[in-house]
Amino acid sequence: FAFIPLMTSYYAILNLIGTLTLWAIHNFVLQS
Numbered sequence: 001f002a003f004i005p006l007m008t009s010y011y012a013i014l015n016l017i018g019t020l021t022l023w024a025i026h027n028f029v030l031q032s
Helices: 003-031
Strands: none
Touching: none
């Protein structure tokens, strides 16, 4: 059943995007 790996990778991608977004915002705030 491919639904579980799909959800796992989906949340992993969301977690990665969220981390990169927070990192980018953090750097932007530090530089300004």
